[in-house]
Every structure is written in C-alpha cells, then in structure tokens.
Amino acid sequence: QKEVEQNSGPLSVPEGAIASLNCTYSDRGSQSFFWYRQYSGKSPELIMSIYSNGDKEDGRFTAQLNKASQYVSLLIRDSQPSDSATYLCAVRRYGNNRLAFGKGNQVVVIP
Amino acid sequence: GAGVSQSPRYKVAKRGQDVALRCDPISGHVSLFWYQQALGQGPEFLTYFQNEAQLDKSGLPSDRFFAERPEGSVSTLKIQRTQQEDSAVYLCASSLEGLTSPQHFGDGTRLSIL
Numbered sequence: 001q002k003e004v005e006q007n008s009g010p011l012s013v014p015e016g017a018i019a020s021l022n023c024t025y026s027d028r029g030s031q032s033f034f035w036y037r038q039y040s041g042k043s044p045e046l047i048m049s050i051y052s053n054g055d056k057e058d059g060r061f062t063a064q065l066n067k068a069s070q071y072v073s074l075l076i077r078d079s080q081p082s083d084s085a086t087y088l089c090a091v092r093r094y095g096n097n098r099l100a101f102g103k104g105n106q107v108v109v110i111p
Numbered sequence: 112g113a114g115v116s117q118s119p120r121y122k123v124a125k126r127g128q129d130v131a132l133r134c135d136p137i138s139g140h141v142s143l144f145w146y147q148q149a150l151g152q153g154p155e156f157l158t159y160f161q162n163e164a165q166l167d168k169s170g171l172p173s174d175r176f177f178a179e180r181p182e183g184s185v186s187t188l189k190i191q192r193t194q195q196e197d198s199a200v201y202l203c204a205s206s207l208e209g210l211t212s213p214q215h216f217g218d219g220t221r222l223s224i225l
Binding site for chain 2: 004006032034036041042043044045046049088090097098099100101102103104
C-alpha cells in the first residue's frame with residue numbers, strides 16, 4: 001500500500017463548476033497535509049496546508065481533513081481554465097521532515 | 112531571485128557518465144530537500160539537509176547518488192555512472208526550518224540518460 005493514494009483519473013470540469021479531489025494516506029502518525037499545484041514542466045506550487053480536522057478555506061480553495069478516516073480533499077470552486085494542472089497531495093509524518101506525495105490528479109477546466 | 116533556483120534546467124548525458132545538479136535555495140532557508148519525479152508520478156524523497164548537515168539520506172536509491180551542502184546554502188546532487196533509470200526530473204525544495212514550515216520547490220532539472 002502506498003503511503004499516499006490519489007486514485008482518480010483525469011478530471012474534466014466545465015468552467016465555473018466545482019472540482020473535487022481526494023487523497024487517502026496510510027500512516028496514522030501523519031501530522032501535516034498539503035496540496036500542491038503543478039503545471040506541466042513547472043515546479044510544484046503550494047496552494048493549501050491543513051493540520052487539524054475540519055475545513056480550511058483560502059479564496060476559491062477549500063481543504064478538508066478527516067484524520068479518523070485518513071482522508072484529505074481539495075475543492076476548487078468557480079473553476080477557471082488557469083486551474084488546469086496536476087494537483088499533488090503531500091503528507092508529512094510527525095517528527096519527520098520528508099514529504100510523501102501521491103501521484104497527482106490532472107484537472108482540465110473546459111471553457 | 113526570490114525562489115529556489117536549479118541548474119541546469121535540462122541535462123542530457125550518456126549512460127555511464129557522471130552528472131552534477133545544482134540547487135540554490137531561498138536565502139535564509141535552513142532546510143533543503145532533494146526529490147526525484149518520474150513522468151506521471153509524484154515526487155519521491157531523496158535526501159534532506161539542515162544547514163550543512165545531511166540528516167536523512169534514506170531515499171537515495173543507490174550509492175551512485177551523493178549530495179552535499181558544504182556551507183549550508185547551495186547544494187549539489189551528484190550521480191555517478193548514470194543509468195537509464197536515473198532519467199527523471201530532480202526537484203530541490205527549501206524551507207525556513209524542517210518540521211513546520213512549508214517546502215518551496217524549484218523548477219527542477221530534467222535529466223535524460225541516453
């Protein structure tokens with residue numbers, strides 16, 4: 001079992017709709033959770049971090065964390081063509097500096 | 112510059128050659144990380160420095176991989192006797208300190224081994 005799983009295939013959403021991305025993790029000792037956006041050929045860019053159960057909103061982005069279910073999600077409201085990218089879920093365990101990444105989910109926003 | 116800088120952006124080498132990849136972290140960032148990203152996959156951790164000390168090198172895939180950060184700033188990832196499976200994007204990230212600060216990534220070096 002991989003440490004971080006992102007199993008959904010490419011996600012196509014019409015412009016203005018909500019894009020929903022899911023991520024599960026295997027280590028209950030995980031403490032910090034991040035969503036990175038990566039455009040093709042570019043570096044991962046941090047868009048959200050979440051550390052406690054519940055929702056965290058930042059502009060059009062909402063991260064949701066449920067530690068009991070070992071589940072973290074990202075919602076993108078009012079999707080724009082510029083949101084078309086690969087979204088990487090990353091997890092950091094308590095006392096450990098490294099990030100464990102999922103393989104990413106590609107999002108395509110259709111104008 | 113304000114971000115993490117990596118050079119070269121692209122590197123092509125013949126199998127068996129040695130390569131060196133450079134990372135210039137954000138000024139003042141104590142922690143520096145190297146990751147390897149294969150096509151269509153997420154980044155995989157290679158190694159971590161706090162200042163000049165290499166605190167975790169458990170992700171390095173073989174003894175052909177070596178990283179250093181002698182003065183606690185610029186870091187170099189060296190791969191000796193390159194193999195085709197080393198072809199990937201090598202990403203460097205830095206953070207203010209390791210445990211709670213977010214990691215900021217450079218654009219990476221795309222390494223192709225022929």
